Amino acid sequence: MIAVTGATGNVGRALVERLVAAGRPVRALTRDPERAALPAGAEVVRFQPDDPAALFTGTTGLFLYVQAAGESGALLKAAREAGVRHVVLLSSGIVRDGADETHPIHVMHAGAERRIRDSGLAWTFLRPNAFAANALQWAPQIRAGNAVRGVFADALTAPIHEDDIAAVAERALLDPGHEGAVHRLTGPEAVTNAEQVAAIGRVLGRDLAFVEIPPGQAGPELYPHMPPRLLQGLLKTFESTVGVRPEITHTVEEITGTPARPFARWAEDHRADFLG
16 A cells, blocks of 8 residues: 555646556545545545554555655654655755755755655655646636746746656655665756747647746736745746756656656646636
């Protein structure tokens, strides 16, 4: 049995679907089971960290996202005591040699990695860079018109499909040899923000334009779910990518046997999310 935290998130849902399709027992942990709409083959359990027996009894593997990891290590201790042997953490590509260790996103993910290393559990860290799913932030504007306001039109990333991350997580949980490994994950090609918007437009049959705004004007209307203390760090990260070729790895293909999917494929897979 594998427990999956964040089971209704982009990566968690994709991983649950993969495990169910593979016929593997999976316990999907979510704060709202009634609205989860997860595959029938998954055991859907309310995520209550204060009741670890309900979360981990009978499980040997754990997929963990950073917010669920907590700051005390208590969840990891409960998982180990319940019989979990291996945890796969969805970390961040911002954790790397030479990184700004004061960056709030770095602090959050590096702290989770440290607690896992200290937990006594076997571990694998997935460090993806930009998520293709970040483009969903533009969906309300695209539904409303053909102009997308955003920061840094020329910011370059190699965005990764969430299902490619899930595919790597699946192999890390099911195959031997990933214990103690750090997998850096990216998409296969560099694209700018403006090119991403244009790619979504092609999928929709529309001519979409990216309208660049100063970063000082980027607030809750553009990033409604981003805490202010993290937004400033995120904008700093975005600015550092303007005109800079991003890291591109082939880890997805090396681990899964299938190349990472380009952003245009992600846009096709998410066409319905941009329809009004």
